[in-house]
Each structure stands twice: as C-alpha cells, then as structure tokens.
Amino acid sequence: MEQKSKIVLFALSTCQACKKTKTYLNDKGLEYILVELDTVDTDSREKLLKELRKYNPRETFPTVVVDGGAKVMVGYDEQVINGFFNQL
Template sequence: MKIQKVPGNNKKHKVFVYALSTCAWCKKTKQFLKDKDVEYEYVDVDLLSKEDLEKVKAEITSRGVPLQFPLIIIDDKVMITGFREDQINGALA
C-alpha cells in the first residue's frame, strides 16, 4: 500500500490520516498538520488498488468508526472523523 510519510519535527504522537486525494477537508487536515510541524503518514484511499481498498475498509470498520474522510488516527487510539481542529489539537497536546 502506498503510504506517504510527511516529515516533521514534532514526533510526539503517531499520526495517521486516511484521506481522499480530491477532498478539500482532507487537504486542509494535511496542511494543518504540516503547519504544526507534526510528522504524519497518510494514504489517499481513492487511489488504492482493489486489494488495498479492501484492507483499508476492513481496518476502518474493525475500529468501529464510519467510513468517512479524513479519518485521523492518533497514537492508534484516538480517532477523529473530519477536520475538527479543536479535537485534533486536543489529541496532539
């Protein structure tokens, strides 16, 4: 699976974003993390192969969160659906 890594100096938390390449909210989320110098990884779900898409769907569903984007996962436990600045800030504090 094509996972992109965006380097940053803030490595305090493990941040992963499920996004769509066409989605403006996802883009905003990526920019927000970049501006905060947070290191993160992301995958654009709309660009995945069928096999990888199946994996991502199973992964998201197994976490019990809706199949919506962006989905921000912090330290493997905090899950935020949508670009909710306050929640992301809170989880990154």
C-alpha cells in the same frame, strides 16, 4: 511541537476537509502516514477500508488515528483539531 505519537491520516485525494487536515499537520510539523484510499488499487483499498472501519465504521473522511486508536478524530473542525493535537 515535539512528536511522540504515531499518526495515520485516512483520506481521499479529492476531499477538501482532508486537504485542510494535511495542511494543518504539515504546518504543525507533525509526521504522519497518509493513506489516500482513492489512489490505491482495489485489493489494497479493501484491506485499508477494513482497517479504517476499526476506528470509524461509517468510513468518513478525514479520519485521524493516533497510536493505533488510542485517539481518533473524524472530520475537520478547526477548534476540534487544535484541541485534539494539543493533547498529544
């Protein structure tokens, strides 16, 4: 799959749905920026949460942001994720 889009994955290191999303992205060979909010210091976490709220005010995980918010996917559902990334 040729990739032209910038993908950011907001996740938690302990979140099973986040792990499934990471596995999906890796299996598809997609490059992405991984932001695990529970593995950063408090100051960084606050800044990252502020960024996450722009795309997902409920702050739920995983949240996938494509091209600065042009597309946003929250949660993990196999059918949804397949359709979401097939449209990139």
